[in-house]
Amino acid sequence: MAIYALYGVGVLLALAPIAVVLAASPRASNVIYGACLVVALVLCMVGVISLLGRTSSSVTLPLGLPWLGAHFRIDALAAFFMIVVNLGGAAASLFAIGYGQHEQVPERVLPFYPAYLAGMTLVALSDDAFSFLVSWEFMSLSSWALVVAHHRERENLRAGYIYLMMASFGTLALLLGFGLLAGANGNYAFDAIRASHPSAALAGLVLILALIGAGSKAGIVPLHAWLPLAHPAAPSHVSALMSGVMTKVAVYGFIRIGFDLLGTPEWWWSILVLAAGGITAVMGVLYALMQHDLKRLLAYHTVENIGIIYIGLGLGLAFKAHGMAVAAALALTAGLLHVFNHSIFKSLLFFGAGAVLNSTGERDMEHLGGLIHRMPRTAFVFLVGCVAISALPPLNGFVSEWLTFQAILLSPQLPSWGLKFLVPAVGALLALSAALAAACFVKAFGVSFLGRPRTPAAATAHETDGNSLAAMFFLAALCLVAGVLPGIFIDALAPVTDALVGMSMPHQTGLDWLTIVPIAESRSSYNGLLVFIFVTVSGSIAALAIHRLASDKLRRGPAWDCGYPDPSPVTQYTASSFAQPIRRVYGTTVFRAREIGEMPASGATAPARLTVELHDLIWDYGYAPIAAFVGGAADRLNVLQFLTIRRYLTLVFAALVLLLLVVAIWQ
Amino acid sequence: MVRGSLSFDVAHLLAGSLVLVSFMQLYQDRLYALLNIYALHALVLAASVAWQAFVQDAPHLYLTAIIALVFKAIVIPTALHRIIVRLGIHREIETVVGVGPAMLLGMGLVALSMVVMLRVTAEADPLAREDLAFALSVVLLGLLMMVTRRNAVSQVVGFMSLENGLVLAATGAKGMPLVVEISVAFSVLIAFIVIGIFLFRIRERFDTVDVQALDRFRGERR
Amino acid sequence: MRDFLFQGLQMLLVLLLSPLLTGLVRKVKARLLRRQGPPLLQPYRDLLRLIRKDVVLAENASWLFRTIPYIVFAGTWVAASLVPTFASGLLFSWSADLIALVALLGSARFFLALAGLDVGTSFGGIGSSREVMIASLAEPAMLMIVFTLALVAGSTQLSAIAAHMVSGEVGLRVSLGLALLGLIMVAIAENGRIPIDNPATHLELTMVHEAMVLEYSGRHLALIDLSSELKLLLYISVIGCLFMPWGIAPPQGGAPEIAIGVGSYVAKLALGGFLLAVFETSIAKMRVFRVPAFLGAALMLGLLGTLLLFVSGSL
């Protein structure tokens, strides 16, 4: 199978130069995106086949490090992530066939798009440290090019710059980690690394490096700073890929190192991972609540969901460390399922945001509103996405979070005390983030799609094109299917967990009524299908009964609004006013949020103002000082550019004397 | 040849006096005088090279001695004289560190080179050893001079006395092939020409040879 | 067959009893305030009147606005029908455990909050923004309480937990006490009772739930009211079946057990309603921004209970 996958990647890579040539022609985007769609579907198939067929195949090409060659391999894990990547890729390509028509600078997007897809697939495929890092950084590089595609806006350039710096930082961390694993004589092949059982301390160091390296790409707080800048800057279908898919590739990197290469974990690793996950989840959603830029809000939610995934992974590590294979399988499955689910609904939501951006030219929710009338279909699918990401039954987001909760409920059996105290707290954080996510998406959907249009742009919006809608509806359907029939997907994950923790969750499909039962029915069970049926049935019964037996008449009238209806749409609740209570509750501590209201003196004509100021403490105390340090050092050293020749000679002279002294003493 | 023998003493005397002359250079702060001292420096060098040639009965070293004599002791100083006259800069040289500190530094350097060399070349023959030590100190003193003078001409002088130190070392190294001396001479020649060209260019551009005038135009300060 | 019957019976029962419960609460409150108060059956009359009236819809209202009442009602009803009221071992109780139940109520609230924003009025906005703020604390608190119970009973299945509670091997536990306290606080908040919110008021910026549904009328309003009544009943019966599990009929109990079950259930509801009324009359409504402290306390109680169970199973 691996060789077919490589063929696919080859085609994608070949598309890049073709795109450079074609870029000028108007039909270029159709051709390129169409081709990408086909290839992505093929690759997705390859993934499915090798995942369900439980086949693992490998290829070695005479590329990369000369004495090593480039190793590529599809095992269960790689296959699963190939599916995730290419499913998202296919949807994005389909969406882009329509969306790409409106691109002003196709020549800056088309060549890099297939390269980007290829890079992500290669990461999942590569089986030695060198090709892994090459693909990893290639992925970052091509996405950087896409982020700076619209380079005339300064902030896009800035976003790209920060992104590239963080990406390279992460790559260097991973590079160091692999350096440790490979040893001084460089056994970079993953098989060799697996074979060499590193000492506990060394493995721990590698795990920390992996957490930093992969985390900086996945958006683990506090390494997330680039993410909400870069994801919105790119064209929407690329944002969808970056948020929905690339962060998952980062998760893949972490799983590959933490669960596969390092062998049996130490229990304290899970403490790091769990803490990181919990903090990331809550911080991510709190940041998101403070945003009123639709795409940035979505980007911050990616941070939150990554946190949830890492909680699953951390529990998996903990259970694995203590040899509780069943529980480990459950936790890992929860994490992986959330990987899949999030890739779907996050892509869906970004497509929706893209459609809105296309028809209104607005990303700022404060300028939107009432879109549900102008673009009903988009509104519908976006609503589905919102429900799914808010972890509400019967859609898919709920299933994976439910599984995570079940895993948490198993953890009292963990012997180590650190975990006994940490896990409940993490559980609370998880619950908190779930509730806040719901709040945040009420805001996101309510403010931008409901209510009355706040600007002419919103008032004159139009429904988006067929291809984009097709992509969105496809994903929405997936959300529902994965929500009501989770058993299928859980069973599909069995090979992965078998490979990584040597155990898998009990076989789900075939239970009566397609229920899912993590451990035993007496413990817990959930049936999305029945819940879905019940809700729809009882809802329609009520509707039917009332319409039949009582009145079904309906009059339109002005809004009541306690008798003070205000015609002007500015009196509606805005995004920031909607978030105000939550900002008061959480923001005062987390963001040092302050509200400054200025009331003009009585009789003065000046308008009353209420300004809110938020501080991103992580930026202020984490990143700004580093930037300041580099700048300061540069300034201080820069003096050396302006010395007189004599002073330069003095430097040489000093160096000489110093070294002579060294020798004189050394003898 | 052993310590205490005449030949050794003479070599030692000459090499040592070369160091002494370097000190005089360091002390000197008028351009004319500096050039004269430099001529003396070259003269002593020539003498010591000649003596080496005699001691090692290596005739080709005489050639080196002559080169040193002609070029360094006569041609270059006179040429530099001319330049100075043309540029009209026979005023005082503003030194960076005072003469006293410069002297102290020089002492330190000599001590250092002694330590390094004498301990190093334990089993090399004593004459070469002494010579190397002196040569190194001459080199370091030349460098020190370049570092402590602002004026371009005096920097050049410092550079050339540094080269003298090299020649001393080369001749001290017994049986060293001719190629080196030639290269030294030729490099000094080139050096002199280039420097000459430069001084002229600089003369055209700015009316001083003060390196600081050049620094005003350093890159990035435009 | 029997199970189907039970399930259906239960669904009808909760549907029928919920307005009565509300009526009871209102009545008791009125009496405590030395007022005559509306008759017990008033809520039924209100509902009937409302469904017969035709709907007046704001010009700006979207299709979503019209669907939401049904969604909310369905969600709440399904949730309510999963709680063992008079008999444990319901047919479909395993299709959604406590966590799912919380989430179902969550989705109902999600849509209701959207409804508040749909027409684009300032009052609706106030309502939903406050609602989600309250929920953002109430839901985690509820989940923590669920954790506590689940850890005690070794299951998240409501009926399993109930059965576990009935079989007296539980005994008195600190964590359960904490859980009960937290659950009551959450219930008060979730149902918008005093001191969090005042269901009786219809002006002032103090209202939360009522502000959200301000634009609803006719059958839509009826459904909304009915579902909030259902919600109240649901919480009381959850508390009942978890902390007062006595009298609940075992899965295959005969007619007498069932009779006892129904009787005891009604009694529990009455008691709950009475206590609620007493509580509400004896306390004043608090400012909106003191609510977080209240719910934060509930969250802490839940977390504490869970921690105790993590640290030692026996507390």
Added chain:
Amino acid sequence: MIDALTGVLIIPAVAAGLFAILPGYRLTARLNVFATLLTFLTAVSLFVVEPRSGSYLLVDDLNKVFIVLTTFVGFTTSVFSASYIGHEIEIGRLTPTSVRFYHAMYQALMFAMNLALVANNIGLMWVAIEMATLTTVLMVGIYRTHEALEAAWKYFILGSVGIALALFGTILVYMAARPIIGEGLEAMVWTVLVQHAAKFDPALLNVAFIFLLLGYGTKVGLAPLHAWLPDAHAEGPTPISAVLSGLLLNVALYALLRFKILLALNPAAIAPGPLMVILGLISCLFAAFMLYRRRDIKRMFAYSSIEHMGIIVFAFGMGGALANFAGLLHMTMHSLTKSAIFFAVGHIAQVKGTQKIADMGGLTVTNPVLGWGLVLGVVAIAGLPPLGIFMSEFLVVSSTFAREPWLAVILALGILVALGGLFLHLNTIAFGPPQGPTAKAEASYVPMFAHLALVFTAGIYMPQALVRGFENVARLLG
């Protein structure tokens, strides 16, 4: 008799003499290309038939790599310089006479560098490098502006001091060798020295290495001896900047490596590794920080050269099969990439009429080919895959981290800081709204893209033959 070895010397020598007398720059420019091509082919033939190396000239795996690289870059640069010089004459920055001088000097430089590489006699090698220095000094000063003169003057003074130190070191090596090998020529022949290195007086070798390190290190451009390098790059004609960065630094490095081998063979002598590692790290970090405040595009890339030289010296200092291999690879890749970048920069500066970064912007919009070429070059020089430098940096850092974690971390930070500096300026130059004149460049893009193509290929695939060669050299370097 004339074999390939003498060929690589004779061709440039003859050409230099010829160009000195030939008038008319168009013809000479063509001839220049032709001569360098010829030299390159001769150099390549070294791989086919390896001439016997005598007591003056020598060819082994080590210098074969360097010779071919030098002649190749020399060739491509001459192609670039043809179009560059043409433009310079049009705008009157250069007079035909000075161009004649330029071409003669160009060949003289080629001759000097080749001589330095093939010299088997450490004295001869020194002479060659001295000569290379002087020729470049003259070429740097060729524009005769204040800045050019000052740069050349600075270069000359610092360069000659460095050279003098190197000579002293050479003499000391002779002194060390004489007691063992005996007086006379033999004691300066590299091949002979290597055989007897083990028996030399270690203490003397130590002092010698100090002087050689500082002397040749000045030419390599290691901080704090680097001062001449940025200005020389910035003020000279761009082809010379390309040759300086791409070749001359390598040649000096080559000399350093020769003596490192010598010392490595003597167990009692001071380990050259640590000194080189320290100097390398200092240069890398220092240059990385210096990148941020640059306003002149050529000076910026000059500092980036210092940084990479630091990395290379670091790698050789670490030693070991992997690190040495990485060092060689990095050196090759850096020569190709950096010269390619300077080709691009040359044309950019001609289009924009300035070297100030602030005055050029949105290049990918106005001159897409040039702009994207520069972007690709910077991506390569910043060590991002899939280009060659990533592979070498991967090897250096990862192999070091297993042995000396902290050094690897510092190096990695240096690389990161440098990347930040480069892209900070790239954003201004290549992206954003266009600035400055937007004329189309009449340029030959072939050399630039030829280099980048090579770098790209090396990044993903390296032919076995090349690998073998590098591995042999790596073994030679110990």
